[in-house]
Amino acid sequence: MMQFRNLQQQYEVLKPQMDRAIQSACAKADFISGHEVKELEQQLAEYVGVKHCITCANGTDALTLALKAWGVGPGDAVFVPDFTFFSSGECPAVVGATPIFVDVDEATFNIDPARLEQAILEIQREGELRPKVVVAVDLFGLPADYEAITKICEKYGLLLLEDGAQGFGGTQNGRRVCSFGDISTTSFFPAKPLGCYGDGGAIFTNNDEWDALTRSYAVHGKSGEDKYNNVRIGLNSRLDTVQAAVLQVKLKAFIDYELEAVNQAARWYDAKLQGKNMRLPVIPEGRTSSWAQYTVQLPEGSDRAALQAKLKEQGIPTMVYYAKPMHLQGAFAGTRSAKADCPVTERLCRTVLSLPMHPYLTEELVSAVAEKLD
Structure with missing residues (x-):
């Protein structure tokens, strides 16, 4: 039977490099936050074209960590495309914000900028919620219309969170997916364009403060200097070293x-x-x-x-x-x-x-x- 997404064949093609990478990571027994994780973060940041990459346990956590770094919570309105995977709207709700669902463009499947602006104005008129964040999803691999969306965010003072879980590797006017948001995220779920052999995710930003905050929130809210001094309530959300080793092999094949x-x-x-x-x-x-x-x-x-x-x-x-x-x-x-x-x-x-x-x-x-x- 034909495969919908042929991960078995991909493994057979990459087997020699993949087996060496996994065996090397296992032999060192440095399973959490090993050097492959740091190397992968540098490689991903360079590929995307941003200053910082922070890996984490999955794409859903990546969205949640970004929202936590911004202090998004009760009373905030987060604008999300209505046609997308559940986590794009789930994560704002998890931190106590209110997802406001916006219709999409029929041709591209991505959030419709005109309908987005209408939704922002409606929330402003209602006066019960603070417009705070736009979540733009790069659905099915295609970047959203960031030229229009960025202008809207700037016009109304909103933060832009790019959900690039499905779009990693796509481009718009020469810029790569995961470089368009104030913070951008991706997922390494196995069936994604760049996937690992389990769950994984990453966060991208050029902002030094948000880089430090998301790293802290991802490891139980720890202080940067002392992992046993927890200065905020966070998550346990780290990419395993073995998964980082897998992704290093896959990233090369993805690019090549x-x-x-x-x-x-x-x-x-x-x-x-x-x-x-x-x-x-x-x-x-x-x-x-x-x-x-x-x-x-x-x-x-x-x-x-x-x-x-x-x-x-x-x-x-x-x-x-x-x-x-x-x-x-x-x-x-x-x-x-x-x-x-x-x-x-x-x-x-x-x-x-x-x-x-x-x-x-x-x-x-x-x-x-x-x-x-x-």
Whole structure:
């Protein structure tokens, strides 16, 4: 059966380097905060083009740590796209803030800048919450419209938190994902564009104070000088040394050929799906995607479940990201967060379908998928 994201094949290709890296980390028995972690942070910061990288236990913690560094909490409004993974809205709620869900652009799946400004003005008119942060998600690998979003944040005095969990490796006007936010974050969940062999995450910033704060919050709120002097309430959120060693091997492959390979796979899909009764992904001028997913939109009213079942019978896996808008999630029922007008998101949740996508797809495999999509 075809793999949706072929991590087994990736391991087979990288096996010699990967086994050496893991064995080396294990032989040194320096499992927590070993030198591979520090090396990886330097490599990631250099690749992204920012001053600081702070690794942590997962992408969800990365978002939470950024919000804690900014002191975000009760009474604060955090603007989040309605069409995204749950953690983008969960993390503001965890620190006591109120997620305000904003509709997305139908073509790019990313937060709609015009709807964002409308949401900010609405919260200002209501007067009950303080507009504080915008969470911009680089969904499916594509950077959000940072030219427009940054202007809005500057206009209204808001902090910009870039959730680059799906977009690592993408670019906009020559700048890489995870360099656009006042703080940016990513996830190293195995299926992400750059993933490890477990959970992991990272935070990026050019701000020295926020670097120090997130490092403190990530290790039980410890003082920089004395790990047994805890000066704030934090988390236990560190990237293991073995995972850092895995990521060093994967980062090299990602830079050397994987990123170009997924873009080639996307070009094959674009060519072979032309003329099919579906809407293909759009990459605006000046942006590149890291293709965490290749997501099409089926016609409204299509029997998506039947199509998925038919493809599954023929050995072709598919996924639906995401089937329910954020504002309709049960966790937000009865709260201010549930009061969102997001018709584009609701339509996308009914029509999107993600196809197999990874750096080891061949043109023959892409053709096989395309032929079955009637």
